[in-house]
Amino acid sequence: MALVGNWSYPTTIKFGPGRISELPEACAAAGIKKPLLVTDKGLADLPITTATLDIMDAAGLGRGLFADVDPNPNEKNLDAGVTAYNAGGHDGVIAFGGGSGLDLGKMVAFMAGQTRPVWDFEDIGDWWTRADADVIAPIIAVPTTAGTGSEVGRASVITNSQTHAKKIIFHPKVLPAVVICDPELTVGMPKFITAGTGLDAFAHCVEAYSSPHYHPMSQGIALEGMRLVKDYLPRAYADGTDIEARAQMMSAAAMGATAFQKGLGAIHAMSHPIGAVFNTHHGTTNAVCMPTVLEFNAPVIADRFQQASAYLGIGGGFDGFRAFVQELNDSLGIPRKLSDMKVAEAAIPELVKGAIIDPSCGGNPIELTADNLTALFKAAL
Numbered sequence: 001m002a003l004v005g006n007w008s009y010p011t012t013i014k015f016g017p018g019r020i021s022e023l024p025e026a027c028a029a030a031g032i033k034k035p036l037l038v039t040d041k042g043l044a045d046l047p048i049t050t051a052t053l054d055i056m057d058a059a060g061l062g063r064g065l066f067a068d069v070d071p072n073p074n075e076k077n078l079d080a081g082v083t084a085y086n087a088g089g090h091d092g093v094i095a096f097g098g099g100s101g102l103d104l105g106k107m108v109a110f111m112a113g114q115t116r117p118v119w120d121f122e123d124i125g126d127w128w129t130r131a132d133a134d135v136i137a138p139i140i141a142v143p144t145t146a147g148t149g150s151e152v153g154r155a156s157v158i159t160n161s162q163t164h165a166k167k168i169i170f171h172p173k174v175l176p177a178v179v180i181c182d183p184e185l186t187v188g189m190p191k192f193i194t195a196g197t198g199l200d201a202f203a204h205c206v207e208a209y210s211s212p213h214y215h216p217m218s219q220g221i222a223l224e225g226m227r228l229v230k231d232y233l234p235r236a237y238a239d240g241t242d243i244e245a246r247a248q249m250m251s252a253a254a255m256g257a258t259a260f261q262k263g264l265g266a267i268h269a270m271s272h273p274i275g276a277v278f279n280t281h282h283g284t285t286n287a288v289c290m291p292t293v294l295e296f297n298a299p300v301i302a303d304r305f306q307q308a309s310a311y312l313g314i315g316g317g318f319d320g321f322r323a324f325v326q327e328l329n330d331s332l333g334i335p336r337k338l339s340d341m342k343v344a345e346a347a348i349p350e351l352v353k354g355a356i357i358d359p360s361c362g363g364n365p366i367e368l369t370a371d372n373l374t375a376l377f378k379a380a381l
Contacts, residue, residue, distance in 0.1 A: 003247040010152050010258050015181040017243055020052060020142065024059035026178040030138040032092030034062055036085050038105030039096040040069040048144060048185050052096065064088050072275055073104040074161040075118055081108040092138040095176065098197060099148030099282060102141055103156035106174050109137040123155055123170035123359050131171050141176035144185045146249035147197025147283050149204060149257020151179045159276050166272040168359055181254065183246035191237060195332035198233040198249055200283030202226065203267050203290055204256030209308060210301045211263030211363040218262035225255035227312055237332055263363020266293045266376060273354025280341050287334045288341065292380040294322045300365040338381045348377045
């Protein structure tokens, strides 16, 4: 079976090996004549980025590049990106990379024409309606990792460099017009990034599946997303050139981000402030927190994970699933405790403050409080 497809859900997706060559057609479809490619510092000089700039250049689209993007992008990166976008006379963004490049690229396109500060558009109530929708630039998304799924998302996570709080900025028109999912772009990922990003996709699926909200479509997507990660992440980790495994993980990433419209939970509520304060890798942090959060949510989610375990071919129901998660983490070199990631116990009060106001809290199956979050952080430490 050829792992190639053209999908219109949740946006236009060109999926398959080698399809980065279709970037000029994607720009034309989105009405972009002078794109700015936004990526992170680590990707800027890699062959996949140079080759993509060559494709743009050959098609008369120029070589516009902005790469001053930190692993946890902040408003300073965003301001610099908007300045580069406007100074270069660009008319659209190619968001290229992992979560940081995708998130910041989407925000550059969103903010380039706005007059209010980015924090005015945080994902609270209907704050997104404050934005001038007519000046949001078109976005092409090109993921180079398989985890965040930001390529099919309508939001970005931006860290406030003053308060060290991660904020989710949302607008429906931040959903990219065209996505190019080319698994060949993920072949060069280091093992620890393959593991961390893959487990980010898994966490998205696990939390969406656990969420109490009603969204049967997301529930089904989350279940199959978990299966793809279970079957293909160990293969991608063992052999980075396994294109079938890379492709299936790219699908799992997009599925996780589509599924979490149903909600996220304590894993992400904990991970966001940890990443903001300690600059840890987001997906890896999710993975470390996952066994603890599963145990905490067990009284409410055990029955539904009986069904999931049966579908996934994991024996022992919920207990079997939780054991599988820890075994998967161990096999991928994930630390067992947050303290292994230099997270300090003294920071727990600050982390709890960040977690309790995180939008992810609302999707946890058990209501989160300062007390139970404190206990969760201590248990995961």
